[in-house]
Amino acid sequence: MKKIFRLILVTPAFLFLAGCDKNFKEINTNPQQINNVDPGYLFTNALRNTPAFNWMGESTIVQQFVLPYNLGTTSGYQFNENVDGLNNGPWNAYTGSIKYLEQVISVVKDNAARKNLYNETRIWRAYNYMWLVDHYGDLPYTEAGKGLTGALKPKYDKADAIYTDLYKELKEATQALNASGDNTSNFDIFVAIGTSTANENLFWKKLGNSLLLRLGMRYSKLDANKAKSIVQDAFNGGVMQSNADNAIVRNMDDAGLPITGYNSAVNNTIRTVNPFNYYLAEPLVTKLKSYTDPRLKYISARYTPNQNTAPSVTNPDTTLANQYGFPIGYSDATLSTLPGYRPSAGQGQDYSQINFNVAGNSTAPMPIITNAQTKLLLAEAAYKGWLTGLAGALTAQQYYEAGIKASMDEYDVYPSTIKPKAVPTNLQDQYLTVPGVSWNNADALNQINTQYWIASFNNGYEAWSNWRRSGFPVLLPNKFNNNLNGGFIRRFAYPLREVSANEANYTQAVTSIGGKDDLTTQVFWDKP
Numbered sequence: 001m002k003k004i005f006r007l008i009l010v011t012p013a014f015l016f017l018a019g020c021d022k023n024f025k026e027i028n029t030n031p032q033q034i035n036n037v038d039p040g041y042l043f044t045n046a047l048r049n050t051p052a053f054n055w056m057g058e059s060t061i062v063q064q065f066v067l068p069y070n071l072g073t074t075s076g077y078q079f080n081e082n083v084d085g086l087n088n089g090p091w092n093a094y095t096g097s098i099k100y101l102e103q104v105i106s107v108v109k110d111n112a113a114r115k116n117l118y119n120e121t122r123i124w125r126a127y128n129y130m131w132l133v134d135h136y137g138d139l140p141y142t143e144a145g146k147g148l149t150g151a152l153k154p155k156y157d158k159a160d161a162i163y164t165d166l167y168k169e170l171k172e173a174t175q176a177l178n179a180s181g182d183n184t185s186n187f188d189i190f191v192a193i194g195t196s197t198a199n200e201n202l203f204w205k206k207l208g209n210s211l212l213l214r215l216g217m218r219y220s221k222l223d224a225n226k227a228k229s230i231v232q233d234a235f236n237g238g239v240m241q242s243n244a245d246n247a248i249v250r251n252m253d254d255a256g257l258p259i260t261g262y263n264s265a266v267n268n269t270i271r272t273v274n275p276f277n278y279y280l281a282e283p284l285v286t287k288l289k290s291y292t293d294p295r296l297k298y299i300s301a302r303y304t305p306n307q308n309t310a311p312s313v314t315n316p317d318t319t320l321a322n323q324y325g326f327p328i329g330y331s332d333a334t335l336s337t338l339p340g341y342r343p344s345a346g347q348g349q350d351y352s353q354i355n356f357n358v359a360g361n362s363t364a365p366m367p368i369i370t371n372a373q374t375k376l377l378l379a380e381a382a383y384k385g386w387l388t389g390l391a392g393a394l395t396a397q398q399y400y401e402a403g404i405k406a407s408m409d410e411y412d413v414y415p416s417t418i419k420p421k422a423v424p425t426n427l428q429d430q431y432l433t434v435p436g437v438s439w440n441n442a443d444a445l446n447q448i449n450t451q452y453w454i455a456s457f458n459n460g461y462e463a464w465s466n467w468r469r470s471g472f473p474v475l476l477p478n479k480f481n482n483n484l485n486g487g488f489i490r491r492f493a494y495p496l497r498e499v500s501a502n503e504a505n506y507t508q509a510v511t512s513i514g515g516k517d518d519l520t521t522q523v524f525w526d527k528p
Helices: 002-019 039-048 084-094 097-108 112-136 159-176 197-218 223-238 266-271 282-290 307-312 372-381 396-413 423-433 441-455 460-470 497-501 503-512
Strands: 248-251 366-369
Touching: 039 097, 039 112, 039 266, 084 097, 084 112, 084 197, 084 396, 097 112, 097 396, 112 159, 112 197, 112 460, 159 197, 197 223, 197 372, 197 460, 223 372, 282 441, 372 396, 396 423, 441 460, 497 503
Parallel strands: none
Antiparallel strands: 248 366
């Protein structure tokens, strides 16, 4: 009966097509359909959809943020749990930014008139794959984004091989940028529309080399000689020099007004889904308080007893002495066992939350690669002697202090900060004299990377990656349970959908990374 029914439906359709083939193409072509989309718009989408960190993911691992309610759906890295929802986040870059980037490359790679667009796309593609490797290790690369050519179940490439190719891509693409070539400023969200080709090229050269510097520093534990070589390549190519070089996804225009249709993707959940669930972690708040850090008031605020309506409170308590981070290794249910704990007040906990007017604002920018991070990486490279003899190189202390000041200046572009300078110069200079901050050559690596951790508060992915690489600041393991064998989360597990959608390649990848698809397996550069 089912077959007959299908024939009854299908046969009239064939009769109709047979009798109406005259002008068929014209009749069935939508005159409103866009057939030729400038690939520059795909590039814009890729930049706008750049993968972002998750406050409940990377920032929780590196003890800057806490979700203390262990209720099953909110259980996660704060409780040393492997949760598929969090694992999926970074992997979604494949269907977001990477999808657009691969499409742009396929369209323009042989177009001599679009070489700058091609090479800028290669640089940003390298950033995206570096992001994925740093989260998972081995993953689809050479066959990724090739679904249209039949690679529906892409093979996984070795993480170190991917990094090797990213090094090549960054060097080639950065060097190939041409000041007399095509201008992509109409599609580039990092620079102003109408920026000259020469200035846009200079911006992307600095961006590409700063990303290359970051990649090189990832090798510092694994292969110091290789790290030094790549760092020197990046330095000689020209890295970021000022905050004007920062790669930031903005949600406000130059006048400080919200950009219509956009808001902070990373802040959306913590602002709209029961804000009383989210708190700053004790190690971060305590460290900033001990330094009398002027950035703390832009990062932290107390809303008691209005934790549940915090985003709507315009005058929270930002007094430094009144900030208290939520302890690591506790939940709302176990907190009372901690001596000196702060009893719950209002609908939530009596601890500091993110400052929803500044760092947690819906229009807050999303820093990706910054001058502050670049300066602090150069500080470590200089300290290790990797920049010795290079033209224009500063001392480790000079880079260190410049990196701290650059981090403080980032808050100039945030909403609800002091204008025109969020942290006045006199406070910046005073901060550099504070014990623990003031340059100490014997403790330089700790100081540099602790400041990197602070400077990357609003970029949890990079804070976590650099912490794994450097080991600083020294953090105590989360002892909520022993799921991590007394250690830390070193990678994200592959999304469960890979087990069914790409089983053979997934299984091979798990074997390749050591046989365990868990949170404690280390990516290739994260070695003791």
